[in-house]
Amino acid sequence: MNGSLVAIAFVVVYGTIGVYAIWLAWALHKVRKRR
Amino acid sequence: MHTDHKRSIPLILLTGTTAIAVAVGLVLSLTSPPDAFQGDFARIFHVHVPSAWIAFLAFGFTAVGSLGWLIRKHHICDLFAASSAQIGVVFTGAAIISGSLWGKTVWGTYWDWSDKRLTTTALMFFVYLGYLAIRHATDDPLQRANRSAFVGIVGALQLPLVYFSVRLWRTLHPGTTITPGNIDMDSEMLRAFLANLFAFTLAFMTLLVFQIRLETARHESTQTETLPAGAGIEPPRLGQE
Numbered sequence: 001m002n003g004s005l006v007a008i009a010f011v012v013v014y015g016t017i018g019v020y021a022i023w024l025a026w027a028l029h030k031v032r033k034r035r
Numbered sequence: 036m037h038t039d040h041k042r043s044i045p046l047i048l049l050t051g052t053t054a055i056a057v058a059v060g061l062v063l064s065l066t067s068p069p070d071a072f073q074g075d076f077a078r079i080f081h082v083h084v085p086s087a088w089i090a091f092l093a094f095g096f097t098a099v100g101s102l103g104w105l106i107r108k109h110h111i112c113d114l115f116a117a118s119s120a121q122i123g124v125v126f127t128g129a130a131i132i133s134g135s136l137w138g139k140t141v142w143g144t145y146w147d148w149s150d151k152r153l154t155t156t157a158l159m160f161f162v163y164l165g166y167l168a169i170r171h172a173t174d175d176p177l178q179r180a181n182r183s184a185f186v187g188i189v190g191a192l193q194l195p196l197v198y199f200s201v202r203l204w205r206t207l208h209p210g211t212t213i214t215p216g217n218i219d220m221d222s223e224m225l226r227a228f229l230a231n232l233f234a235f236t237l238a239f240m241t242l243l244v245f246q247i248r249l250e251t252a253r254h255e256s257t258q259t260e261t262l263p264a265g266a267g268i269e270p271p272r273l274g275q276e
Contacts, residue, residue: 005140006075009133013082014061016129017238020122024245031252 046244053237060234063227070224079137081228085235086130087156092239093123094163094194101187104180110254111247113180116187118246120166122239127160142207151200152208159197162190176257 060081070077100116103109134153135145148154166186173179201210220228 005136006078009079009136010061010064010082012132012136013086013129014057016125017057017242020125021242021245024242024249028245028249028252031249031256035252035256 049237049241049244053234053241056230056234056237060227060231063230067223067227068221073141076137076140077224079133079140081231083130083133083137084228085231086126086133088232089126089235089239090123090130090159091194091198092236093119093126093243094159094191096243097123097163097166097187098191101184101191104184105188110176110180111251113176113184114247114250114254117167117170117183118243118250120163120183120187122242122246124160124163124167126235126239127156127163131156131160138207147207150206150208151204152197152206155193155197155200159190159193162186162193166190176254 064078064081067078067081069075096119097116100112100114100119103112104116134156138147138153139145146153166183169186170179170183173182201208
């Protein structure tokens with residue numbers, strides 16, 4: 001169980017940055033398209 | 036179009052450099068030698084500490100932007116503060132989750148409310164969640180900027196408390212591992228840590244630039260939408276035909 005906690009920590013942190021970047025690109029695209 | 040293309044080159048370079056830095060940081064984290072006492076669990080350090088560093092940096096930027104708004108009353112200061120706070124909340128969340136997972140492996144528990152670093156970090160997280168909530172509480176941009184600037188400055192007062200909590204109270208959370216002149220770490224582990232610190236800082240800068248662009252675009256579209264009815268209609272010119 002403990003070994004997988006290290007993997008979860010990496011997935012959570014890098015995943016958060018990745019998902020945030022994708023959301024940001026999508027939101028920016030959506031706002032510009034509306035304008 | 037040509038000017039737009041020229042203007043986007045630094046942003047493309049920044050994004051590309053960030054992607055490479057993050058990839059290098061990840062590889063170095065996973066290939067650095069395991070810790071003598073904690074084994075592979077110590078690898079969480081490489082993502083936990085940079086996330087916490089970004090949280091401090093982001094909330095510091097929020098305070099600067101908030102102060103800028105109160106002095107200059109320019110909307111870009113407010114958008115800068117808000118953008119930084121949003122990213123700061125995301126990285127604080129990442130630091131809390133990665134820290135909890137590390138705590139489970141080392142301390143045997145995900146969370147301990149008696150630990151001052153954990154408690155003050157949770158408080159900081161909720162204060163800046165409140166900052167973001169306040170921004171959605173009103174549609175008036177002036178009122179929104181004034182209220183959130185107040186929270187942005189008052190909220191920054193707790194940053195030294197969060198940072199120095201490990202020195203003021205000795206509880207579960209370890210003290211500062213790396214200070215100038217005292218680096219108690221294997222050179223390969225240090226290289227991986229510094230690579231991640233650099234990568235996370237670049238990632239923050241890139242996200243901040245894009246977040247400010249998003250907030251600016253939203254701000255401009257709101258300004259257009261809130262024009263008074265009939266503002267774009269010219270009155271008929273009678274007697275000129």
